[in-house]
Amino acid sequence: MESPAIEIISLSFSYPDGVPALHDINLNVARGETVGIVGPNGAGKSTLLMHLNGVLRGKGTVRVMGLDVNDENARKIRRLVGLVFQDPEDQLFTPTVYEDVAFGPLQMRYPREEIDRRVRDALRTVGMEGFERRSSHHLSFGEKKRVSLATVLALDPEIIAFDEPTSNLDPCSREEFISYLMALPATKVIATHDLELVLQLCGHTILLSGGTIVTEGETRELLGDRALMEKHRLRVPLSLALGPR
Amino acid sequence: MHRTDARVKCVACVCCVLLIVTTPATAVLSFTGYALILLALLAVSRVPILHIVRRTLAVMPFVLLIAACLPFIKRGEVMWSVAWGGWTLAVTRDGLRLFWGVFVKSSLSIFCVALLTATTRFDCLLRGMESLRCPRLVVMLLSFLYRYAFLFSDDLMRMLRAKRSRSFRPARSEARILAGMLGMLFVRSYERAERVYLAMCSRGFDGTIVTPGRPALGAADLALSGGVIACFAAARLAGGIW
Ligand SMILES: Nc1ncnc2c1ncn2[C@@H]1O[C@H](COP(=O)(O)OP(=O)(O)OP(=O)(O)O)[C@@H](O)[C@H]1O
Numbered sequence: 001m002e003s004p005a006i007e008i009i010s011l012s013f014s015y016p017d018g019v020p021a022l023h024d025i026n027l028n029v030a031r032g033e034t035v036g037i038v039g040p041n042g043a044g045k046s047t048l049l050m051h052l053n054g055v056l057r058g059k060g061t062v063r064v065m066g067l068d069v070n071d072e073n074a075r076k077i078r079r080l081v082g083l084v085f086q087d088p089e090d091q092l093f094t095p096t097v098y099e100d101v102a103f104g105p106l107q108m109r110y111p112r113e114e115i116d117r118r119v120r121d122a123l124r125t126v127g128m129e130g131f132e133r134r135s136s137h138h139l140s141f142g143e144k145k146r147v148s149l150a151t152v153l154a155l156d157p158e159i160i161a162f163d164e165p166t167s168n169l170d171p172c173s174r175e176e177f178i179s180y181l182m183a184l185p186a187t188k189v190i191a192t193h194d195l196e197l198v199l200q201l202c203g204h205t206i207l208l209s210g211g212t213i214v215t216e217g218e219t220r221e222l223l224g225d226r227a228l229m230e231k232h233r234l235r236v237p238l239s240l241a242l243g244p245r
Numbered sequence: 246m247h248r249t250d251a252r253v254k255c256v257a258c259v260c261c262v263l264l265i266v267t268t269p270a271t272a273v274l275s276f277t278g279y280a281l282i283l284l285a286l287l288a289v290s291r292v293p294i295l296h297i298v299r300r301t302l303a304v305m306p307f308v309l310l311i312a313a314c315l316p317f318i319k320r321g322e323v324m325w326s327v328a329w330g331g332w333t334l335a336v337t338r339d340g341l342r343l344f345w346g347v348f349v350k351s352s353l354s355i356f357c358v359a360l361l362t363a364t365t366r367f368d369c370l371l372r373g374m375e376s377l378r379c380p381r382l383v384v385m386l387l388s389f390l391y392r393y394a395f396l397f398s399d400d401l402m403r404m405l406r407a408k409r410s411r412s413f414r415p416a417r418s419e420a421r422i423l424a425g426m427l428g429m430l431f432v433r434s435y436e437r438a439e440r441v442y443l444a445m446c447s448r449g450f451d452g453t454i455v456t457p458g459r460p461a462l463g464a465a466d467l468a469l470s471g472g473v474i475a476c477f478a479a480a481r482l483a484g485g486i487w
């Protein structure tokens with residue numbers, strides 16, 4: 001049988017200052033699936049995403065495409081799993097857009113033509129061609145978000161994890177960004193407070209609260225459960241509450 | 246000139262500055278020559294002169310402060326002096342000459358560097374430095390500095406604004422609040438650094454700094470820089486003393 005895209009077995013993690021952030025997480029994500037992770041502030045969503053490519057390591061097992069996440073596989077894992085951070089300022093750390101997008105491919109020691117091709121393709125996918133020479137800090141927030149996505153796409157990962165992909169975007173930018181997400185063939189894990197987005201994109205949703213998985217299930221069913229949602233400081237998305245479309 | 250390869254521009258700039266600072270202060274003709282060449286370059290590059298002047302002026306106070314002390318310190322033939330109590334303040338001829346030298350050389354050198362930075366994008370400059378064997382770590386540090394200096398100052402502005410909108414206390418306690426804010430700023434920057442590092446790791450960073458190869462130097466670029474250096478050398482010779 002084909003191994004799942006992501007397999008997490010009893011994962012626990014505390015930050016160095018002793019804050020316990022994740023407790024006994026068990027999770028499976030099939031290949032090609034789009035999974036939503038919802039939960040209140042401080043639930044541990046961001047922390048969980050960081051474990052997917054091994055930049056944070058907890059107790060327990062994380063497996064990606066059948067590979068154990070450990071030092072030995074680190075390089076392969078980083079190429080398999082792309083992480084789009086919540087704050088694009090963290091993701092864009094070089095002076096120009098080109099260098100930011102080329103950073104990943106460069107680290108993989110691809111030849112120059114290959115790097116150029118990847119940068120071009122990634123920027124085209126997010127509608128940012130022609131921005132190569134621009135300074136990253138002079139872009140608008142929405143543009144920064146798109147370039148952040150491009151920096152990950154340049155590595156052509158099998159799995160992409162998004163942390164709050166739609167936060168701080170105006171309605172149009174948000175819709176555009178969602179359309180870019182939808183067009184991606186990769187396995188996607190999306191951690192967000194934007195429940196409409198989850199409803200739109202994710203077939204399966206995980207409810208994370210207080211560092212544990214409270215429940216998981218079919219998105220409509222889970223997000224439509226008013227009692228469950230309100231218990232975890234969430235709300236039933238309007239489009240669900242107003243009845244079936 | 247904007248499109249000239251950053252590497253040759255860097256080299257040319259360093260050579261010109263070296264020629265300037267090693268010219269004897271008495272060679273007025275040489276300095277005039279340098280100034281004319283720089284002005285010609287400025288015209289060719291179409292950089293607004295005000296821009297360069299402003300940058301040059303920004304550095305001048307420091308230079309002047311140091312240079313202004315020289316006439317008094319240097320011993321030699323006294324031109325005029327002020328006696329005050331037991332102290333005598335004397336301006337010497339040698340001292341004045343030194344002052345003039347430092348002043349002219351530094352303004353011309355700064356002009357040179359200002360011209361370089363005005364016609365070269367910062368990222369190109371960094372890459373130029375890097376291919377000139379400047380240590381990669383230094384280049385990377387500078388690049389982070391360039392990228393995050395703005396965020397850093399934005400952070401500071403935001404905190405100052407937040408403070409101003411809340412504090413009604415007398416100025417006496419300002420210092421303590423300011424100290425606390427600086428501490429916060431440090432913590433914020435530190436955590437930002439941590440997240441950036443994670444983002445770098447996520448894209449395969451493993452501690453080695455990989456940089457792309459460089460295209461070959463164009464003949465036109467080399468010719469231009471060579472020409473500029475040659476002009477400077479000629480101006481220096483014109484001053485009479487080598
Ligand atoms: N660098 C850190 N050091 C110590 N504790 C941290 C750190 N980052 C997060 N935490 C703590 O870990 C817990 C989980 O944080 P996390 O950022 O994963 O939550 P989240 O679900 O992403 O929240 P949000 O929706 O607000 O982004 C929180 O209690 C938080 O205070």
Ligand SMILES: [Mg+2]
Nearest residue numbers: 045046086163
């Ligand atoms: Mg988060």
